[in-house]
Amino acid sequence: MKVQLIDYGMGNLGSVKTAVGLLGFNADIVSMPKSIESADKLILPGVGSFNDAMVELKDHGWIDAIEEHVIVKQKPILGICLGMQLLASHGEEGGTTQGLNLIPGVVKHLRDLGCGERIPHVGWNDTYVKNNSSLFFKIPSGNDFFYVHSYGFIPANSIHVSSVVNYDQEIVASVESNNVFGTQFHPEKSSKAGLQLLKNFLDF
């Protein structure tokens, strides 16, 4: 199985590659959209701002490639942190920007979602499984995962929410829609539960 990490110049790619490696798979870091022809699974990592990330994806020709391989060829994709937010229809970070639109919804600042706590939301927080989740197979509800983010994803359809976390407000922790997956937390940095979640994605 070929796992590819989409490199658009902004991810914490090293961490994700290492975690996938520990599960017995080699993840190639790819910076040319053409390379994903041969991919079986795609991971879209990301730290950075929504607007900058979309500009980078567009400039490097990723948007059409992702559409072709994820929507047409139905290859599984996992967006992590900003990578999950980019799956949305649009985001409000750095001005309203169109997203990849793989899962309908918007990305808003936590303050605008009513969160009165310190922002960013940084640290380990217990995460509760909702709906049927492939990502959380063998992972009990209420486990801690590691978060670092200031924005939250609100899917248009709550059926796409597969887990939630509470930080003053209920925040979407992961999304799932057929072959499209996203986690707000960092599974590659969430110790054993995180590795199990990555394994579940790779097994999908």
Added chain:
Amino acid sequence: MLKVRIIPTLLWKNFGLVKGVSFESWRRVGTVLPAIKVYNSRDVDELFLLDISANQDLYDLDYDSINDFSNYCFVPFSVGGGIRSLDQIRKLLRVGADKISLNSVIYENPSLIDEAAKKFGTQCIVGSIDVKLVNGNYVCFSHSGTRLTKSEPVSLARELQDRGVGEILITSIDKDGTMEGYDIDLIKKITENVNVPVIASGGAGNYEHMCSAILDGGASAVAAASIFHFTEQTPMEAKTFLQSKGIPVRLTYKD
């Protein structure tokens, strides 16, 4: 509920791990990789690696070593020391760092923070402030505590927040390595004046000190080094203690 984090700090100088008192009298306490392996196997909340040789020698950062370290670290890994450019930050994120801690460059070129926060996101930029009491006033020091600056910590912390850091690491040079307890007044001043999470550092000698930094100081996380290097106390025991005081902590993975 969000958990309070306990963060072992590793100070990396030339080829080994060191720990000093008030940023001086460095003692060798081992090598980096075995320490990271141990902390990772014990499932700590997060690790900080601060390269304190980088500043003094003006070499570029040792990306290869950091790559080796991050290969054994499956919890959040923050790296600091001698970082002065966007390119260095990009390379560090590429070799497995999750967060970048900036210190001396805050005084030399503060606009790097704005650029880094915009490019890589506020959440991966940590502003690190080293503070000493001089004639009864808190003053910031750069270059691993060797250079006096004109900055005062509260206004600097506010400025860093405005420029886009996602967290502030506040270290008392006076308390560092003494194991006499954190500078609670200093921590409180910072936590009361910023909205980003604050990591308390410098002075932890027992679990009660950590409790105080959190409950009295308002810290979101506590960093500590000597307590783990020189005593039998462990991050896991610390969490059990904090939990008994009603502080939310992350215990362990429930299978």
